[in-house]
Amino acid sequence: MYQINGYLEASTISEAIDYLNKNDNAQIIAGGTDVLIKTRERKGGYVDRDLVGIMRIPELKGIKIDAEGNIVIGATSSFTEVEENEIIKSNIPSLCTAVGSVGGPQIRNMGTIGGNVANGATSADSASTLFALDTIVRIASKEGIREVPIEEFYLGPGKVALNKGEILTSFVILKKNYKGFKGDYIKYSHRKAMDIATLGCSVMIKINGQIIEELKIAYGVAGPTPVRAKGAEEYGVGKEISQEVLNEIGEMCLKDTSARDSWRASKAFREQLIRELPKRAINNAIGGGFNA
Amino acid sequence: MLKKINCIINGEPKEIEVDVRESLLDMLRNRLHLTGTKQGCGVGECGACAVLIDGNTIDSCIYMAVWADGKNITTIEGISKPDGSLSDIQQNYVDKGAVQCGFCTPGFVISTTALLNKNDDPSRDEIRRGLSGNLCRCTGYQKILDAVETTVEQRRNSKK
Ligand code: FES
Ligand code: FES
Numbered sequence: 001m002y003q004i005n006g007y008l009e010a011s012t013i014s015e016a017i018d019y020l021n022k023n024d025n026a027q028i029i030a031g032g033t034d035v036l037i038k039t040r041e042r043k044g045g046y047v048d049r050d051l052v053g054i055m056r057i058p059e060l061k062g063i064k065i066d067a068e069g070n071i072v073i074g075a076t077s078s079f080t081e082v083e084e085n086e087i088i089k090s091n092i093p094s095l096c097t098a099v100g101s102v103g104g105p106q107i108r109n110m111g112t113i114g115g116n117v118a119n120g121a122t123s124a125d126s127a128s129t130l131f132a133l134d135t136i137v138r139i140a141s142k143e144g145i146r147e148v149p150i151e152e153f154y155l156g157p158g159k160v161a162l163n164k165g166e167i168l169t170s171f172v173i174l175k176k177n178y179k180g181f182k183g184d185y186i187k188y189s190h191r192k193a194m195d196i197a198t199l200g201c202s203v204m205i206k207i208n209g210q211i212i213e214e215l216k217i218a219y220g221v222a223g224p225t226p227v228r229a230k231g232a233e234e235y236g237v238g239k240e241i242s243q244e245v246l247n248e249i250g251e252m253c254l255k256d257t258s259a260r261d262s263w264r265a266s267k268a269f270r271e272q273l274i275r276e277l278p279k280r281a282i283n284n285a286i287g288g289g290f291n292a
Numbered sequence: 293m294l295k296k297i298n299c300i301i302n303g304e305p306k307e308i309e310v311d312v313r314e315s316l317l318d319m320l321r322n323r324l325h326l327t328g329t330k331q332g333c334g335v336g337e338c339g340a341c342a343v344l345i346d347g348n349t350i351d352s353c354i355y356m357a358v359w360a361d362g363k364n365i366t367t368i369e370g371i372s373k374p375d376g377s378l379s380d381i382q383q384n385y386v387d388k389g390a391v392q393c394g395f396c397t398p399g400f401v402i403s404t405t406a407l408l409n410k411n412d413d414p415s416r417d418e419i420r421r422g423l424s425g426n427l428c429r430c431t432g433y434q435k436i437l438d439a440v441e442t443t444v445e446q447r448r449n450s451k452k
Pocket of ligand 1 (some may be wrong): 334
């Protein structure tokens with residue numbers, strides 16, 4: 001038995017929001033691959049809660065391109081759904097790589113991209129790529145809809161900008177942030193599956209001939225929240241791509257990150273990954289040619 | 293708090309009263325006595341509790357029983373043929389020595405079934421990825437991979 005107090009299956013967003021507003025003990029549950037485990041492990045804040053299921057709310061599902069060409073990903077899309085979706089496959093393959101690196105098949109079938117972000121973990125495999133895409137997080141409450149850039153959505157470890165009575169409904173990836181870009185996500189972990197990233201690095205690059213026109217580099221587990229390496233990005237833009245430039249990008253990424261020691265890896269090892277992974281990811285994204 | 297749910301289990305429509313605190317694994321084992329589905333870790337790490345929901349593999353230890361409402365569920369009991377004889381996947385696990393203590397086997401067979409339904413010609417790497425949510429403490433995995441590859445080959449040959 002899970003140590004919970006009750007369960008409500010919400011069938012609309014407003015039903016879920018009403019319940020969240022009137023019950024201080026309510027806790028949203030999506031695919032359950034995080035919440036149910038924490039409940040079972042009796043983690044603080046996850047015991048005796050009134051769970052609100054949101055998996056049967058149709059508006060939270062599905063992936064589409066809107067009239068402006070922006071990609072909208074419903075919060076309760078499972079990792080498998082994102083990975084196998086044709087829109088994502090043809091426009092943002094690095095996001096397929098990212099969600100495909102989560103856990104194993106069973107976890108990917110249940111776990112959701114919304115849950116991955118809403119639980120605020122720096123190690124979330126989808127998060128760094130969503131950062132590199134300057135994703136907009138759409139949030140619903142009884143006041144209506146608000147939109148927050150994903151960088152502002154993360155407040156600290158396990159802390160996100162969701163207030164009482166609010167639900168993360170979807171992610172919006174603007175056309176200008178994916179069109180013409182190439183990308184890659186590299187998850188460094190001890191095992192190839194069923195593991196949490198020691199470090200994750202996602203890159204989006206737009207290249208014209210050999211000139212870097214745009215560059216986005218984002219990390220997971222390189223700080224308390226996912227983080228962008230803006231200094232390195234600025235340095236890279238306008239440069240002709242070369243081994244030296246790649247090496248300098250790697251070095252500069254250290255300034256924007258704050259890796260720590262954990263049982264998974266030392267700070268020094270993580271810093272080495274922070275230097276190396278963006279080079280490899282850029283190299284993979286542009287189809288090779290550099291010694292990364 | 294009890295809740296009535298309706299679902300199809302191994303082809304049979306069922307109406308079941310479940311506790312909202314129950315996992316699907318609890319429901320299958322304790323209410324329906326379908327004890328082929330095993331509990332290993334209880335936290336989504338080992339895949340011993342894997343079942344199919346609408347054809348997709350999930351870990352039933354981290355799946356609320358109430359979520360089964362309206363779903364089509366296949367457990368290991370529904371994989372064997374009605375007369376109790378083994379599916380080709382199961383038979384190959386036996387023939388290739390992919391079963392030692394057997395505790396992980398129901399979960400592996402479920403994951404293999406889903407994998408081969410999706411991809412009838414997987415590479416060894418794709419098989420590894422498809423089974424990566426299942427742990428085995430006995431076999432060292434090679435024989436499990438052999439059993440899956442043999443099934444793929446046999447199915448391919450029987451189609452010719
Ligand atoms: S018992 Fe469910 S994954 Fe281990
Ligand atoms: S056969 Fe014993 S755990 Fe796999």
